[in-house]
Amino acid sequence: MPLKQLPLDARPREKLLAHGAAALSDTELLALLLRTGLPGKGVFALAQELIDTFGGLSGLLHAGAVELKRIKGLGGSAKRSQVVAVLELARRAMAQQLREREVYDSPDAVKHYLQLHLAARPHEVFAVLFLDARNRLIAMEELFRGTLTEASVYPREVVLRALALQACSVVLAHNHPSGSVLPSGADQQLTRSLAAALALVDVRVVDHVIVAPGQALSMAQRGLM
Known part of the structure; x- marks a missing residue:
């Protein structure tokens, strides 16, 4: 089911704005990023498949563009580029953290x-x-x-x-x-x-x-x- 067809209180975006990102499950956060699913597979099912395939969000964060391309639904450039961009943002945020404080503070x-x-x-x-x-x-x-x-x-x-x-x-x-x-x-x-x-x-x-x-x-x- 597309996100826009869900009841307002079940939509990830509205839930995030109302209660904060911590209120969303891993699947909801990823579904919010993906936005749409595939014919016969809703966005939540696609998000859950990604999480299951890579062994959770930690495994997904370690995936590269080649691994993501093998997932049906991410073969196109738009969705895959969105996911890769988020992964790169996470890497850069961590690099900035390490540049601004002593490495072994954390x-x-x-x-x-x-x-x-x-x-x-x-x-x-x-x-x-x-x-x-x-x-x-x-x-x-x-x-x-x-x-x-x-x-x-x-x-x-x-x-x-x-x-x-x-x-x-x-x-x-x-x-x-x-x-x-x-x-x-x-x-x-x-x-x-x-x-x-x-x-x-x-x-x-x-x-x-x-x-x-x-x-x-x-x-x-x-x-x-």
Whole structure:
């Protein structure tokens, strides 16, 4: 059923304006964004299908344009561009938050930010968050890409970027396309190698975060640094 045919008190837009966004369910919020459904499938059914397909809003936030295109009803550019735009707004809002306050005032924000950027990638990506003297984000850069199982990471290039950005510390990050966020022996060895290389130029590694769809692990919080 189109949204305009629903009773006024059941329409997401009117409900949001009357009671606030928190009063809407995940399905209602997404239906409000999508606006219309498909022939034979209402907008609420389409919204629920998206949530179910990606394992909830968290999984949907980690989806890329290619994954969204596979969903019937999002193959057209209009709806898909709306969803992709909202996801990008979420990423930029988190980046702004990290630039304006110390990163580890809110460690969960770091995890969520990295999940939004890396978790849905089908291949392994190694990224670095470069931080200033007050632990605020200068930039996040994806420095290396690999296969589904490994990425070649060169400490010299990480050191050069840290110097170029005048970073005082860094957060290392990479994704595990396999879905597990447990660090391997190679992950721990890489962390030690990068920490040693960066220490030579007085740049500290404060954490190494591993992400996968729906989850993230901080090696610092686990005592693995």
